[in-house]
Amino acid sequence: MVTNLGSRALETLSVDAVVIGAGVVGLAVARALALAGHDVFVLEAGERFGEGVSSRNSEVIHAGIYYPKDSLKAHLCVQGRQRLYEYCEHRHVAHRKCGKWIVAVGANQMEELERIRGRAAANGVELELLGRDEACCRLPDLQISGALHSPETGIIDSHQLMLSLLADLETAGGQLICQAPVLSAVSRDGAHLLTVGGTVPCQLEARYVVNSAGLEAIPLATRWQGYPQSLCPTPYYARGVYFSYNGDHPFRELIYPLPEPGGLGIHLTLDLANQARFGPDVEWIERPDYTVDRARSEAFVTSVKPWWPGLNPQRLQPAYAGVRPKLSGPGEPAADFDIQGPFHHGVHGLVHLFGIESPGLTSCLSIADYVVTCIS
Secondary structure, eight states: OBOOOGGGTTSEEEEEEEEEOOSHHHHHHHHHHHHTTOOEEEEOSSSSTTOSGGGSSOOEEOOSOSSOTTOHHHHHHHHHHHHHHHHHHHHTOOEEOOOEEEEEOSGGGHHHHHHHHHHHHHTTOOOEEEEHHHHHHHSTTOOOSEEEEETTOEEEOHHHHHHHHHHHHHHTTOEEEOSOOEEEEEEETTEEEEEEOTTSOEEEEEEEEEEOOGGGHHHHHTTEETSOGGGOOOOEEEEEEEEEEOSOOSOSSEEEOOOBTTBSOSEEEEOTTOOEEEEOOOEEESSOOOOOOGGGHHHHHHHHTTTOTTOOGGGEEEEEEEEEEESSOTTSOOOOOEEEOHHHHOOTTEEEEEOOOTTHHHHHHHHHHHHHHHHO
């Protein structure tokens, strides 16, 4: 149920817990809080849930390959991947464990495949390494010098997942309120006062608040009185565009090149109807902007043709763009998730979720459990 605050809008309302942001992570966190016995409101600035980062990605269930050992991304992705597959089976959310290939073009890239394999193994993820002959036999349409196979990678209908999380939340007594942007917040004396704008302005006082606002999480934190501003990270934005591929193709698994700065490289992903799309690329921008420049297809062709010579450039069509909420900028090492709870900032009952980009979708259920632990 999507709730309107109605005639109570001018009052200061008290609620046990508030989650700011109704993306896949926000809904998962709200669900976990509700199942733990909390009375939960989810405040979403947009007209509908899940229209930001959660609806503008590759819809991939990641295995946990690339992330440094003992990082939050590694731990929460590996744990969350298994949780997510089990949840999808139990709740009949459309998904497929299709597997993926990470491919090397040229003998000089084989060393990087070995490094990726070692990092994955450190995270408990086993990958199969194939040399040129076996890789070309398994992937005859590609021109590659070797490949890593990840059998645990999959794809998911992210909208259906969010619908299921929302249903669980509402069954547990939680409520989603759309067109309710949080304009400012004050944390004082163990309580949090949120000023809410939108169609029905109001104030909410909560014992527990989770800032899961995605691209707006850091800007909101800069307006948060009582939260130490010295802990607020600098936001960076990386736009990635996607191009769909019209017509037939020979693939049933995902194909990834080697990672590039800011992302995992322009890769081939599939939806559950086996429609192919390519992306995302990486373009550093100053503020969120979802423009898709058709001319960027030329760079896609240049990137993909070396490993798939059969690509027909005329069949690439602009699809959509996403913006990653990053905590590291161009030329800097990739940052980990920054999940700040009371242990970090000393503010009781408050959790900020910063830099929740990939593998946030895969990790949503494990992030939710982590958040509940932070404020319990």
